[in-house]
Amino acid sequence: MQYFEIGVWTVLGLIAGSFVNVCLDRLPLQFADEEQRSSLLASAELSAFLKKHLRERTLSLAIPARSFCFSCGHQLNWFENIPVLSYLLSRGHCRKCNAAIGAGTILTETVHALVYSGCGWFLNGWIWPLTFSINFSFLWILGHCWSFKRTRKMLFFAGAVLLILNLGVYYY
Numbered sequence: 001m002q003y004f005e006i007g008v009w010t011v012l013g014l015i016a017g018s019f020v021n022v023c024l025d026r027l028p029l030q031f032a033d034e035e036q037r038s039s040l041l042a043s044a045e046l047s048a049f050l051k052k053h054l055r056e057r058t059l060s061l062a063i064p065a066r067s068f069c070f071s072c073g074h075q076l077n078w079f080e081n082i083p084v085l086s087y088l089l090s091r092g093h094c095r096k097c098n099a100a101i102g103a104g105t106i107l108t109e110t111v112h113a114l115v116y117s118g119c120g121w122f123l124n125g126w127i128w129p130l131t132f133s134i135n136f137s138f139l140w141i142l143g144h145c146w147s148f149k150r151t152r153k154m155l156f157f158a159g160a161v162l163l164i165l166n167l168g169v170y171y172y
């Protein structure tokens with residue numbers, strides 16, 4: 001295994017970790033059931049900006065396409081969106097409104113970088129490391145969204161598709 005390949009797996013892990021963070025932030029809101037929606041709308045913790053999204057149902061995994069601050073809605077520039085590095089440079093705060101960005105963000109990205117590069121290191125070829133890594137990302141999302149019933153249900157469907165893909169790889 002070359003250093004170059006480990007580098008590639010690390011970068012892949014960082015990119016995957018960023019995507020997983022988007023899932024963790026958005027899926028529970030996108031698939032919130034009525035009970036959860038009303039409790040979120042009444043909670044003081046959710047920013048006015050997010051409440052507007054929730055009320056108008058305008059937030060999903062894909063929309064808005066660009067990442068934004070969950071407190072003020074500030075759209076992140078490319079340099080504010082680099083996994084791990086941006087978090088460290090801004091000391092975990094939004095550059096516009098100074099709201100704290102949870103440490104979970106950098107934890108997810110770091111763990112993904114480690115797991116992806118670890119799979120690339122220990123497993124042969126690229127199909128198995130990729131399969132293991134994607135399964136890991138899925139389980140990470142499922143674990144974090146477990147308490148959101150409707151999101152969990154949607155994830156079970158995604159999990160079923162992933163299981164079929166796993167079997168495909170296994171019998172390939």
Ligand SMILES: [Zn+2]
Binds near residue numbers: 069073095096097099
């Ligand atoms: Zn902000």
